Amino acid sequence: MIIQLIFQTFLIIILAPLLSGIIKKVKSFFQIRKGPGILQPYYDLLKLVKKDSVISNNVSWIFHAAPIISFAAVLAAGLLIPIYITQLPLGFAGDLIAVIYLFALARFFTALASLDAGSSFGGMGGSREMFIAALVEPALMLSIFAVALNVGSTNLGFISQTVSGMGIDAMSPYQILAFVALFIIAIAETGRIPVDNPATHLELTMIHEAMILEYSGRQLAIMELGAMIKQLLIFSLLANIFFPWGIASQGAGASALVLSFLVFVIKILVIGISMAVVETSTAKWRLFRLPELLSISLMLSFLALVSFIIVKGG
Template sequence: MLVQFALFIFQLLVILALAPLLSGLIKKLKSFFQIRKGPPLFQSYHDLFKLMRKDSVVSENTSWLFNAAPVVSFASVLAAGLMVPIFTTALPFGFAGDLIAVVYLFALARFSIALAALDTGSSFGGMGASREMFISSLVEPAMILSIFAVAINVGTTNLASISTEVISQGMTALSPSHLLAFVAFFIITIAETGRLPVDNPATHLELTMVHEAMILEYSGKQLAVIELGVMVKQFLVFALLANIFFPWGISSGLDAGIAASIIAFSIKIAVLGLCMAIVESTTAKWRLFRLPDLMSISLMLAFLAVVFTIIMRGG
C-alpha cells in the first residue's frame, strides 16, 4: 500500500519535472535547425517560476468559469498522467481507467480551456475556442482509432497491459498495421500538442494562432498553471507514442529496473522530440481549412491499420 502510494507520488513528480524539459529540448532542437542559439534548455522552468511569482489580472467581465478552468484542465491532465505508462507498467492508477479515459480526460482539459476562452467575451478567445474545437473534433476519432489498432491486436484497452503485451510479442509486433497506426498517431501528436502544420507554438500575436488565442486573457499564476498543463499534456502524448508503439525498455515491476527504464524512456522521448523538431522545421503552417485533409489522412491510416489487423487475424 505504502509502495503504491510512493509510486503514485513519484510518477507525478517525474511527469512534472520532465515535462518542461521536453518543451525546452524541442525549442533547442528547433533553433539548432534554424542556426540560432535558442533559449537555454531550462528556460521553461525559469518562465514558470517567474509567472508563479506574479499576480493574476482578471477581467471584470468574467465569471467563476475563468478561475476554475486552469485548475480543471491541470487536474484532468494530471489524472490522465497516472494512467499512462511512463517508466513502469505497474501503474498506481491502472485499474481506474484505460485509453478511452485518457483520451477523454485530455478532451475535458481542452473543453474547460475553450469554455474559459469564450467566458472572457474577447474576440480572440472566441476565435481560438472555435478553432480548437474544430481541430479536436477531427483529432479525437483518429486518436481513438490509432490506439485501437494496437489494442485489437493485443486484446486489451488498458494502456499498461498494451505495453506489456507488445513487449511479449517481440519483433513480430512491428507489423504493417502497427507502423501505420504509429504514423497516424504521430500526425495526431502534431495536432494534439499544437505544433507547426496545425498551430504555431512560437507565436503570440498572429491571426493564425489557436491555443495562444484561447489563453490570451490569462496572466500570472493562472497562466503558469495552464502552461504547465499544456507541457504535461504534450509530455503524456509523447509518452503514449513511445510506450504504446515502442514499449521496449520499460520496467514491469517496482524494483531496481526503474532507473534503467527512466533512462530508456528519456532516450525515446528525446528521439521523438528530434523527429518533431525536424517536422516543425521543414513544414510551413497550413491554412486552417486544409487541416481536415491532414486529419483525414491520419484517420485513414488508423482505419487501414485496424482493417489490416482484422484481415491478418483472419477474422
C-alpha cells in the first residue's frame, strides 16, 4: 500500500513536466516552428533548482510557506485521483469534492503569496485568478452532480470503476454534455488560452504568471512543477471519469497494470493534444468576456443534469 502511494506520487511528479513539454511541442508544430524538445521542462526545472532565490524585502513567512503548501495540496489531491488503477490506497480519505477543495487550497496560498510582495502585478494576478475560480465553481459543481448522480458516488475510484464496467452504455447524452462542460473548465483551471496564456509575460494579460512573478530559484521551481502536476491531474480526472475504459481494477495482474498504464498515457496524450489544438486555434479572450465562456460551461452542465433526469425517466 505504501509502495503504491509512493509510486503514484513519483509517477505524477515525473510525468507532469513531460506532458507540458509535449503540449508545447504540439503547439509549435501547429505554429510551424521547430520548438524546444519535449524534455525542455525538465531542464528548466533543474536549472531553477540550482539557482539562488532572490526575494523581495517586503515579504513575510506566507511567501515562503505558500509554495510548500500549494505543492503539498496538489500532491495530496494526486493520491485521491485514479491514474492507472481504480483501487486507490487512500481513496477513502477524500472524494471529488475534496480534490476540488485541495486545488482551491493550493490556489488560495498562491494568491496570498501574490499579495505579499506588495507589487501591483501580484495583486492583479491574484484577483483575476480568484475571479476565474469563482466563475468556474458553479459549472464544476453542476457537472460533478451530473456525473455523481449517474454513478451514485462522489468517490473517484468508484466512479471510474462503475463507468468502466458500464462499457459503451456509459456514452450517454449527459455524460457527453458533462464532458464538454468539464473540458471548458479544464481550460480555465490549467490556465490555457482563451482564459490565460501560459507563455505570456505581458503585464496586462498574464494571470498565473503574474501571481508567481516574485518567485525565483527553487521556490519558482516548485511553483512551476505544482502547476504542471495540477494540469496532469485535471487531465487524468477528465480521462478517468469519462473514458475510464482500460483502467485496471483491484487485483489486476502485472500485465493488466502495464496495459492500463499505456492506455492512461495515450488518453492523456489525446487530451493534451486536443488542448494544444484549442490553444492554437483561438485567441486569448478579454477578462470580462470570460463569464460568457464559463456560462456556456454552466449551461452545458445544467443540460447534462436535465438530460440525466429525462434519460433516467425521473
